[in-house]
Amino acid sequence: KVPETWIRKQTLTNAERYITEELKEYESKILGAEDKILALEQQIFNDLIISMLDYIKPIQLNAQLIARLDVLLSFSKVAIENNYIKPNINESFSIDIKNGRHPVIETQLPVGEKYIANDMYLDNEKQQIIIITGPNMSGKSALLRQTALIVLMAQIGSFVPAEEATLGIVDKIFTRVGASDNISSGESTFMIEMNETASILNNISNRSLILLDEIGRGTSTYDGISIAWSIAEFLHQHPLYRAKVLFATHYHELNQMAQSLERIKNFHVTVKEISNKVIFLRKLAHGGTEHSFGIHVARMAGMPPEVLKRANEILSKLESSEHEDLNRKLSKSKKEESLQLSFITLDDPLLIQIKEDILSINIDTLTPVEALMKLNEIKSLLK
Numbered sequence: 001k002v003p004e005t006w007i008r009k010q011t012l013t014n015a016e017r018y019i020t021e022e023l024k025e026y027e028s029k030i031l032g033a034e035d036k037i038l039a040l041e042q043q044i045f046n047d048l049i050i051s052m053l054d055y056i057k058p059i060q061l062n063a064q065l066i067a068r069l070d071v072l073l074s075f076s077k078v079a080i081e082n083n084y085i086k087p088n089i090n091e092s093f094s095i096d097i098k099n100g101r102h103p104v105i106e107t108q109l110p111v112g113e114k115y116i117a118n119d120m121y122l123d124n125e126k127q128q129i130i131i132i133t134g135p136n137m138s139g140k141s142a143l144l145r146q147t148a149l150i151v152l153m154a155q156i157g158s159f160v161p162a163e164e165a166t167l168g169i170v171d172k173i174f175t176r177v178g179a180s181d182n183i184s185s186g187e188s189t190f191m192i193e194m195n196e197t198a199s200i201l202n203n204i205s206n207r208s209l210i211l212l213d214e215i216g217r218g219t220s221t222y223d224g225i226s227i228a229w230s231i232a233e234f235l236h237q238h239p240l241y242r243a244k245v246l247f248a249t250h251y252h253e254l255n256q257m258a259q260s261l262e263r264i265k266n267f268h269v270t271v272k273e274i275s276n277k278v279i280f281l282r283k284l285a286h287g288g289t290e291h292s293f294g295i296h297v298a299r300m301a302g303m304p305p306e307v308l309k310r311a312n313e314i315l316s317k318l319e320s321s322e323h324e325d326l327n328r329k330l331s332k333s334k335k336e337e338s339l340q341l342s343f344i345t346l347d348d349p350l351l352i353q354i355k356e357d358i359l360s361i362n363i364d365t366l367t368p369v370e371a372l373m374k375l376n377e378i379k380s381l382l383k
Helices: 021-082 140-155 189-201 221-237 252-259 294-300 305-331 336-344 349-359 368-382
Strands: 007-011 016-019 088-090 095-100 118-122 129-133 164-168 172-176 208-213 244-248 264-274 277-286
Touching: 016 021, 095 140, 118 140, 118 244, 118 277, 129 140, 129 221, 129 252, 140 164, 140 172, 140 208, 140 244, 172 189, 189 208, 189 221, 221 244, 221 252, 252 264, 277 294, 294 305, 349 368
Parallel strands: 088 164, 129 244, 129 264, 172 208, 208 244
Antiparallel strands: 007 016, 095 118, 095 164, 264 277
16 A cells, blocks of 8 residues: 555556655656756846947957957968968959969878979960860869969968969959759759850959850750850950950860960860870970870779770771861862871870970980880870
8 A cells, every 4th residue: 555645647557656746846846947947048148148238349359350360370371381472463464373283182182292283374465365175184174273262362361372473453253164953943054054154254354264164065066166166256355355264175176266366375284195094294285185085084984895995996987087077178278298287287295295205216226126116106106
């Protein structure tokens, strides 16, 4: 028999539960404690706010000063640790960077690996637009971002990753890089690309810096080339503004624009091909290139050998067909000698590499066997 002071709370199949007045009192205290805590905290907080009303302005001023010191300390710490330099900012319309580096990529490199620095020069008079060609993974996009980051860092008061930087003030940095879609609104990758590009073209100024990466790749080849060509031409021929432009592309046809538009210059990111392997030199050099090395990159990604073999066969047929069409057109207006001359003088990294290899040969010490091996090596490069 339970004590009379116990109060039945619950009856179960094989047991009964009881509670006492003391336990009931503790239960009420525990259940109401959380609400009381919140109310007490709110009261204390309100009292604190009221007591600080007279000190709000001094506190805000000190917070701003501390924030400014924090930013300046961060700038100086990063500059010392990464060997940044003080940029020269002026009222000109040019961007002149000597041995610039990407501030993020260079900190992510493996130990002992050195970042390949590059020069960059843009202005409104002689070199307004740079067309950059080169293979996938060669560093074209990194070069675009690197230039924009150096300009941005300089204008927020930071030192910059370069040996020297003289920069005219830039009022807008426009970028059209990467690829994405918007399924919810029914916008394809290409539609978003065109929307963003249209916004850029409608808002440029003389002090704008524009980065265009692979414009037109989201549609058919000829449509893409036509759009990319017309965009570059529009920026060059704009009646009011001469925005500075870095234009990375795989459309090698755009290299022809430099022949007729004086402020467009061709550059390429260098590579070296040795025994069917591509070495990315990541150095910016004058002139365009005719090779993308897409199949080599596919091999690096682990594509099945039969796919790569078939891709090489198709590429050879397409290039052969393209060259036949080109020869047919040229034969109507030029002699065979001029065609040979134009081929020899092509500004192509592969031909430049072959030229350098030939010039480095010491004929006086070269044996017949070594000569045959060298000839076979050159033949392999040209396949």
